[in-house]
Amino acid sequence: MRDSREMAADRVDALLDRLRQASYIASREAVSALYLAETLGRPLLVEGPAGVGKTDLARAWAALSGRDLVRLQCYEGIDASQAVYDWNYPKQLLSARLAAEGTDIGALYGPGFLVERPLLQAVSASPAPVLLVDEVDRGDEAMEALLLEFLGESQITIPELGTVRAGEPLRVILTSNRVRELSDALRRRCLYLWLDFPDAEREVEIIRVRAPEVPGVLARAVADATHALRRLDLIKPPGLSEAVDWARALNALGFHELSRDAVEATASAVVKTAEDRAAVERHLGSHGRL
DSSP states (O other): OOOOOHHHHHHHHHHHHHHHTTTTOOOHHHHHHHHHHHHHHHOOOOOOOOTHHHHHHHHHHHHHHTOEEEEEOOOOTTTTTHEEEEHHHHHHHHHHHHHHOOOOOOGGGGGGGGGEEEHHEEEHOSOOOOOEETTGGGGHHHHHHHHHHHHHHHHEEEEETTTESSSSSSSSEEEEEOSSOOOOOHHTEEEEEEOOOOOOOHHHHHHHHHHHOHHHHHHHHHHHHHHHHHSOOOOOOOOHHHHHHHHHHHHHHHHEOOOOHHHHHHGGGGGGHHHHHHHHHOOOOOOOOO
């Protein structure tokens, strides 16, 4: 008779295969973290360099589970009116004018005047969507404070209406590029995954899945060259999407291998600043090797 450990391993393997079908090639560590987030109903905080697939993990999770993806893009200065909820003030004002002096002020703060933002949408929707809180590190400490009740208790408190609780376990991914350090209070409420660039073998597989028209030999050359670029002191090291774009660009221009001419003709797909372009040219050999 199989024990619970073997059964859990099979479920992780099944989730890995489903992610692959959603065109997301993940490590077993990443899939295990996602499985625990799904099974335990806990938010998953994913940190790592820009371009390693943190946002795409949420998209793939939504796709394979058949759920909507609700995205909250964080930025400096974001507050409750953009993240949680707001009131439809023009509609409130119009209703107050139509009702004249007989207006019940409390009625102007009813559900009909409420504007749901991503956090409230995630709590109130059925079935619950996958919520992506993207680049949470770009928000400030006040933004983190807004998240604590939501992450810890799967609910939102609206002073005028009361508490709105999720009807089922939420599926939440928070991403961070570590622009600033996140609070211990936020981290305690989440499972954690560090997502780094894949090894060359997995990057080849990612390129072949996302750009099936690219020959295997070219995909291997691009993966090796992209890894070499990441070892340079670039301002914007290429991420996975740049590697895929580069392979597509080379294939579109009829290059079947990397040469100096090929790199120079397609550098716009992989190098995103003038300084980085100059650095690549300094390290580029006559045969297109870095």
